[in-house]
Amino acid sequence: MARLKLDFPEDQYYFSTQLTVRVTDINGANHLGNDSMISMISEARARFLYDFGVPETGSDGLGIIVTDLATTYKAEAHARDQLLFEIGVMDFNAYGGDITFRVTRPKDGKLVAMAKSGFVFFNYKTSQVTPMAPEFLAKFPKVNRLD
Numbered sequence: 001m002a003r004l005k006l007d008f009p010e011d012q013y014y015f016s017t018q019l020t021v022r023v024t025d026i027n028g029a030n031h032l033g034n035d036s037m038i039s040m041i042s043e044a045r046a047r048f049l050y051d052f053g054v055p056e057t058g059s060d061g062l063g064i065i066v067t068d069l070a071t072t073y074k075a076e077a078h079a080r081d082q083l084l085f086e087i088g089v090m091d092f093n094a095y096g097g098d099i100t101f102r103v104t105r106p107k108d109g110k111l112v113a114m115a116k117s118g119f120v121f122f123n124y125k126t127s128q129v130t131p132m133a134p135e136f137l138a139k140f141p142k143v144n145r146l147d
Contacts, residue, residue, distance in 0.1 A: 044085035061125035096120035
């Protein structure tokens with residue numbers, strides 16, 4: 001069976017944040033569960049957007065919406081592990097792009113996971129995809145374009 005391979009440009013990581021694996025994040029196999037990793041990726045994404053002044057949903061109804069998520073796991077993480085989430089962007093188009101994640105455990109330098117989350121700009125009042133704001137694009141001048 002073909003495996004998903006995620007590989008991202010090193011120069012496109014713009015932000016990092018640490019999150020702690022909670023006891024409630026542990027599954028029956030005694031490691032970080034997939035559902036909890038998705039929640040941690042979502043929290044890291046929210047911190048990244050906040051740091052860059054991008055509301056996930058503004059008072060005008062404009063925001064972003066996640067279109068897909070791909071994750072590959074490289075190592076287990078356990079309760080109380082500190083994980084470093086490095087966040088970047090790539091593959092911009094007229095409506096959105098990809099947010100990338102590299103998750104490592106600083107204590108031993110182990111790569112825990114790689115992930116990619118697609119997003120588009122969205123008008124929540126009209127339920128329609130909307131073009132990427134020039135102000136957002138200007139925050140990431142080195143990002144590649146697909147259109």
